[in-house]
Amino acid sequence: MDVAIAGGHGQIALLLAERLAARGDRAFALIRNPEHADDVRRAGAEPVVCDLEASTAAQVAESLGDVDAVVFAAGAGPGSGEGRKWTVDFGAGATLLAACKVAGVKRYVMVSAIRANTPPPTGGDVFGEYLRAKAAADRALEVSGMDWTVVRPGRLTDDPPTGRVNAAHVLDRGDISRADVAEVLAWVLNTPGTVHVAFDVVGGPVRIEEAVAKIGR
Secondary structure (H helix, E strand, C coil): CEEEEECCCCHHHHHHHHHHHHCCCEEEEEECCHHHHHHHHHCCEEEEECCCCCCCHHHHHHHHCCCCEEEECCCCCCCCCHHHHHHHHHHHHHHHHHHHHHHCCCEEEEECCCCCCCCCCCCCCHHHHHHHHHHHHHHHHHCCCCEEEEEEECEEECCCCCCEEEEECCCCCCEEEHHHHHHHHHHHHCCHHHCCEEEEEEECCEEHHHHHHHHCC
16 A cells, blocks of 8 residues: 655654555655655655645645555644644645545545544634644545545653554543554554544553454444
């Protein structure tokens, strides 16, 4: 499988690239900064310079080529303001979605966030704006006609992987390591039953491959 990963220099993206490479898939890391190319190569991915905030859907489609699937793992980051939550967490995801339609890519896996399915309706805090932007991106994907999956991780940590999670359509808050999120994404890409499924995932007792299989239809 050939997989394009948006936000390809992010921690989850690099970990996902390692897992894809280990099982014989090809990962293409969409990066904004050419200086990050060596990092993604070391993770086993092929760097593709593509700024989703500044590119048109047609330009992004050229960068995608004929991949089998995309994973949106980009984000404005914790230090960004409300405006970039919309230009990256929503806007870049929407541009990638439009690009997939141009390129003929049907499979789209979205890395969202726990509580994005129930964002606060109003509020001036940046985190609330982030959840609203993620919610809008998720909704746009879910009505797009794509073969989509929305993965909503809990609070991300840099803890070592456990290989075990708790996954359900709705969960309370919880933590999960970025390494375990990457493993969840890798299994989602190989599990057709997760198409048209949105779910929360946090740390838990269930082996990841079993949790993903159970959440799939």
